[in-house]
Amino acid sequence: MTVDFSNWVCPTPLRDYPAIVMGHGAGGKLSTELITHLFLPAFGGPHGPLADAALIDVGGARLAISTDSFVVRPLFFPGGNIGELAINGTINDIAMMGAQPIALTASFILEEGMPLAQLGLIAESMGRAAHNAGVILIAGDTKVVDRGHGDGVYITTTGFGLVPAGITIGPEHARPGDAIIVSGPIGLHGIAILSVREGIEFGAPVTSDTAALHGLVSTMLASGSRIHTLRDPTRGGVAAALNEIAATAQIGIEIIERDIPIPPAVQAACELLGMDPLHIANEGKLIVFVERDDAERLLAAMRTHPLGRDAALIGYATIDHPGVVVARTGIGGMRVVDTLVGEQLPRIC
Amino acid sequence: MTVDFSNWVCPTPLRDYPAIVMGHGAGGKLSTELITHLFLPAFGGPHGPLADAALIDVGGARLAISTDSFVVRPLFFPGGNIGELAINGTINDIAMMGAQPIALTASFILEEGMPLAQLGLIAESMGRAAHNAGVILIAGDTKVVDRGHGDGVYITTTGFGLVPAGITIGPEHARPGDAIIVSGPIGLHGIAILSVREGIEFGAPVTSDTAALHGLVSTMLASGSRIHTLRDPTRGGVAAALNEIAATAQIGIEIIERDIPIPPAVQAACELLGMDPLHIANEGKLIVFVERDDAERLLAAMRTHPLGRDAALIGYATIDHPGVVVARTGIGGMRVVDTLVGEQLPRIC
Numbered sequence: 285m286t287v288d289f290s291n292w293v294c295p296t297p298l299r300d301y302p303a304i305v306m307g308h309g310a311g312g313k314l315s316t317e318l319i320t321h322l323f324l325p326a327f328g329g330p331h332g333p334l335a336d337a338a339l340i341d342v343g344g345a346r347l348a349i350s351t352d353s354f355v356v357r358p359l360f361f362p363g364g365n366i367g368e369l370a371i372n373g374t375i376n377d378i379a380m381m382g383a384q385p386i387a388l389t390a391s392f393i394l395e396e397g398m399p400l401a402q403l404g405l406i407a408e409s410m411g412r413a414a415h416n417a418g419v420i421l422i423a424g425d426t427k428v429v430d431r432g433h434g435d436g437v438y439i440t441t442t443g444f445g446l447v448p449a450g451i452t453i454g455p456e457h458a459r460p461g462d463a464i465i466v467s468g469p470i471g472l473h474g475i476a477i478l479s480v481r482e483g484i485e486f487g488a489p490v491t492s493d494t495a496a497l498h499g500l501v502s503t504m505l506a507s508g509s510r511i512h513t514l515r516d517p518t519r520g521g522v523a524a525a526l527n528e529i530a531a532t533a534q535i536g537i538e539i540i541e542r543d544i545p546i547p548p549a550v551q552a553a554c555e556l557l558g559m560d561p562l563h564i565a566n567e568g569k570l571i572v573f574v575e576r577d578d579a580e581r582l583l584a585a586m587r588t589h590p591l592g593r594d595a596a597l598i599g600y601a602t603i604d605h606p607g608v609v610v611a612r613t614g615i616g617g618m619r620v621v622d623t624l625v626g627e628q629l630p631r632i633c
Numbered sequence: 634m635t636v637d638f639s640n641w642v643c644p645t646p647l648r649d650y651p652a653i654v655m656g657h658g659a660g661g662k663l664s665t666e667l668i669t670h671l672f673l674p675a676f677g678g679p680h681g682p683l684a685d686a687a688l689i690d691v692g693g694a695r696l697a698i699s700t701d702s703f704v705v706r707p708l709f710f711p712g713g714n715i716g717e718l719a720i721n722g723t724i725n726d727i728a729m730m731g732a733q734p735i736a737l738t739a740s741f742i743l744e745e746g747m748p749l750a751q752l753g754l755i756a757e758s759m760g761r762a763a764h765n766a767g768v769i770l771i772a773g774d775t776k777v778v779d780r781g782h783g784d785g786v787y788i789t790t791t792g793f794g795l796v797p798a799g800i801t802i803g804p805e806h807a808r809p810g811d812a813i814i815v816s817g818p819i820g821l822h823g824i825a826i827l828s829v830r831e832g833i834e835f836g837a838p839v840t841s842d843t844a845a846l847h848g849l850v851s852t853m854l855a856s857g858s859r860i861h862t863l864r865d866p867t868r869g870g871v872a873a874a875l876n877e878i879a880a881t882a883q884i885g886i887e888i889i890e891r892d893i894p895i896p897p898a899v900q901a902a903c904e905l906l907g908m909d910p911l912h913i914a915n916e917g918k919l920i921v922f923v924e925r926d927d928a929e930r931l932l933a934a935m936r937t938h939p940l941g942r943d944a945a946l947i948g949y950a951t952i953d954h955p956g957v958v959v960a961r962t963g964i965g966g967m968r969v970v971d972t973l974v975g976e977q978l979p980r981i982c
Binding site: 301309319340342350351353389396401403404407410430440 | 650651652653654655656657658659664667668671672675676677686687689691692693694696698699700701702703704735736738739740741742743744745746747748749750752753756757759760763770771772773774775776777778779781782783784787789791793795979980982
């Protein structure tokens with residue numbers, strides 16, 4: 285059938301790309317442009333906004349909803365596989381709204397020829413991850429595409445959680461003066477994927493940090509600390525997460541480089557490849573913005589949880605340079621920490 | 634990385650297929666086997682069941698949830714495109730639980746090289762379909778896969794709706810004696826896809842029936858008829874839908890072939906290709922099981938709605954041959970209407 289695409293006019297030019305490039309899926313500036321310039325106008329007006337996650341009121345309860353597609357390559361990597369990543373990733377999006385996840389749906393796009401033994405192991409690890417997290421898998425779908433038109437399996441999970449009364453957490457609530465804490469060492473997931481995909485060894489083997497963070501969030505909320513913002517630094521890493529919060533809340537952010545926990549193997553890999561650990565994806569870490577006076581109490585609470593044992597204060601929000609993230613370097617200088625334009629390492633989740 | 638798949642033992646053999654075949658995604662017996670033998674045991678125990686759609690209690694309200702991935706080829710077809718199909722299809726899954734849809738999420742797996750103009754048109758028709766249906770798109774995600782590892786775009790939508798108090802509709806509620814009504818002519822979507830994919834013309838052009846059915850369902854519920862079961866006959870067609878209901882409710886089903894509305898172009902195409910119109914997918918039709926005494930009232934109500942104008946009574950549920958669907962043929966004989974094993978026409982949604 286002939287379709288006339290000349291009808292369609294992109295509302296604002298997308299950096300003059302006429303077609304999708306890998307960077308549109310990498311969580312950086314190109315991803316943001318695609319969403320704000322193409323999807324939002326199309327879904328706009330009364331249908332928007334189309335964010336990562338959303339809150340709707342149901343029967344007086346606040347339901348947190350998030351959806352994510354997982355296209356990671358390879359399907360199996362050190363520390364996990366696409367199945368548990370799809371469970372944990374969506375649980376974490378829900379948890380970052382301060383919600384406790386209750387249920388997930390999972391939809392599978394399978395490639396003709398995918399070995400059932402691989403699919404079986406992936407499904408089992410999804411079941412295990414859901415069980416461990418205390419969420420139920422309530423609905424699903426399965427489609428098959430022709431050989432060569434997939435990569436074994438793509439998984440889309442959608443999660444639902446309930447936001448407890450009195451909790452108001454979001455990027456727009458970050459405030460100048462807030463202390464910024466990261467829950468543990470960064471860069472492990474991205475480097476684990478890179479090491480197996482490229483066959484590079486970086487001294488000690490690097491294992492993905494994939495984990496469900498809602499238990500840690502529960503512990504944090506129970507500490508009574510005034511938490512303003514939670515974010516899991518996945519695609520685009522800590523840099524993308526902080527830039528998004530800075531832009532949304534219109535605050536400046538200053539982090540201290542030497543206080544950021546970076547494992548030696550991640551540091552070595554980044555030096556070898558010319559990457560910045562702040563741009564590397566994590567799948568089991570969170571960043572929290574908390575009222576400065578509560579920072580020590582929150583840190584102490586986080587360190588009682590296995591997933592927050594190595595939590596560290598890495599900086600502060602400020603009224604200076606709103607929308608901009610800067611890092612104080614080891615030698616006393618300052619550098620701007622920007623979001624990448626496109627991909628540094630596509631398909632890490 | 635080396636992964637040892639020898640650990641995984643399929644709980645029961647999947648017809649001795651060691652790998653995914655197209656039929657696993659076609660909505661027939663192979664799809665059912667994949668779900669019951671591979672996914673359900675993996676997600677089983679406290680995490681199951683993993684059905685098409687599910688109901689959960691939230692704050693005293695009954696929330697209906699359904700998820701679906703769309704991989705239709707081609708992306709644009711007579712009467713629609715993958716975008717509105719993804720909106721309407723998930724709305725319909727919600728509507729078949731007697732729920733009114735309120736919100737959708739949409740997640741995109743884009744192929745590198747997908748023209749933005751095509752994606753823009755698809756997104757715009759999604760926005761339009763959602764707007765027309767009165768639902769909001771509340772959350773989304775975008776991933777990009779390498780050129781050749783997709784088909785332009787795959788879309789996964791997840792929908793949420795509220796089930797009004799007093800409504801209890803499901804395949805398990807169909808009862809012997811129920812009248813069975815179809816909302817209009819069948820086979821249009823599947824034949825529309827086939828005609829454009831294979832470049833075959835069947836006399837009059839055939840256009841997909843893609844439509845959101847929740848308005849029709851509202852009209853039906855308002856008639857006060859005692860509706861037991863609703864089902865949209867998509868993959869696998871009317872035959873798969875009826876067989877699923879017969880098996881779930883453990884009832885027999887008898888349909889009268891000459892009473893089934895089949896458009897002449899669909900009939901001609903099926904004769905040419907050796908297909909059964911009962912196996913062809915629909916994307917804007919529903920089947921309803923209703924208390925026999927209410928059938929005329931329900932038919933009258935349905936015919937007041939544009940999407941039910943050609944509604945027809947096609948048969949009855951019976952206590953005979955539980956789990957089996959039979960058709961009374963034009964020449965007075967009877968034939969068993971079975972579900973296909975695998976694909977007749979894969980990737981129609």
